[in-house]
Amino acid sequence: MSGLRFVDVCAGAGGLALGLEQAGFKPVLLLDNKPVACETLRMNRPQWDVLEMDLLDFVPDEHPQTYDVDLLSAGLPRVKSSATVARTETNEEERLLEAAVLLAHSIQPRAVIIENVPGLVDAAAFELLREFVRKELEHLGYRLHWFVLNAADFGVPQDRKQGVLVALKERYFHSFRPPVRTAPKHLSVGDALRQSMAARGWSGADAWADQATSVAPTLVGGSDNRGGADLGPTGTKAAWARMGVNGGALADEAPGPEVDDCPGLIKLTDVQAALLQSFPADWLFAGRKTARYRQIGHASPPPVGEALGTAVAQALRG
Known part of the structure; x- marks a missing residue:
């Protein structure tokens, strides 16, 4: 397992993917539905396989390189609270989160990283969504870690709290430890x-x-x-x-x-x-x-992605 491979959906400008690359992962496919984000990815990493497509339309059978990867990662658009959802016609962000979870059915990664709002970890407004995620992933043999990270603790000069789900297949679960602060003091x-x-x-x-x-x-x-x-x-x-x-x-x-x-x-x-x-x-x-x-502004800071990637890689390598 020397070369760890991953699929990144809703890749945006590449913050999470860049951090995972710094942690030793190699992307086999990055997906985003925004042309400008895909252009950014191709400008910086011409060798990356970048697919401009909505996650809801993605069919893994048409991209067999995504099967049996080590990691599925998703820095998804921020899901809204129930109060906000009540004022909108659709909840596109929640559908994307569900689609990312269901993608695990097809590609069967050894680990999953989903990064989103801190409230997704424990807020009552997201209890039903967490229950959906838990049932779907546990059915596939994953066990789940939910936690909140602050990017400032990893050298990012920003108070940016991120809710994180890391799911791992049963055999790797007990080897995983959530990232701990790496910055001795916050950078102003x-x-x-x-x-x-x-x-x-x-x-x-x-x-x-x-x-x-x-x-x-x-x-x-x-x-x-x-x-x-x-x-x-x-x-x-x-x-x-x-x-x-x-x-x-x-x-x-x-x-x-x-x-x-x-x-x-x-x-x-x-x-x-x-x-x-x-x-x-x-x-x-x-x-x-x-x-x-x-x-x-929508990106995940690369140092957080690197910290998460390092923690997952250590678990997968035992």
């Missing part, structure tokens, strides 16, 4: 972006970084159907303002000398948002600025 926004803020000669970069001493609020990509790129709802924007950042929009470039003459809140760039998600500096994002930011 200022320390993460200091160099980027100074790149165009802004004289205030160090002073700004010295006061931006906390981790970032959770980045959110927002809806694909409305609005431009911003850093989140009102409360999140207020938290950004306390760090000297205008959360209402993104900048096209890092601040330069012109900012010295117009003091006030600065704006982040999509490149800086990617740094806050801990993507490597050379990871490129396709599309226009808003499309790039949405991919970044």
Whole structure:
């Protein structure tokens, strides 16, 4: 089992897949229904097999390389609470989660990773969904671990809590241990972006970084159907303002000398948002600025994927 293989569905910009690659896994197929996300994946990893298709339409029989892999991973769109679902016509996110679970019937991976909202782990609003997942996977011989991770504990400069399901076939279950914190202390926004803020000669970069001493609020990509790129709802924007950042929009470039003459809140760039998600500096994002930011905000930070991949690989290897 030296070369561990995985299938990644709802792959997005590749944050989870990149982390799994760093943990020693090799993808046999990545699936996403958004053309711009698939373009991002192909730009960065031309050798990856990327399929542009909705998960609900995916037929494993047409892609036999997906059978008998070590891992099925899914960084799914965030399922909504029951209160939110009541206000929507459909619950597409819940259907995708169910489809990812049912995919295990066909490809029979040795392990499954599903990453989603923290509430999926224990909130009453998701009890029926958890019960569906449990019944389907236990029927196939898996046993389940549910837990919550905070990306900040793995060196990501962001308070980003993620609900995680790891399911393993019975023989591997007792060898699995959920990832434990790897960062001795949380990385602040200022320390993460200091160099980027100074790149165009802004004289205030160090002073700004010295006061931006906390981790970032959770980045959110927002809806694909409305609005431009911003850093989140009102409360999140207020938290950004306390760090000297205008959360209402993104900048096209890092601040330069012109900012010295117009003091006030600065704006982040999509490149800086990617740094806050801990993507490597050379990871490129396709599309226009808003499309790039949405991919970044929806992504799973690669260090979390690496931690999960390492934990699963250790269990599979015994």
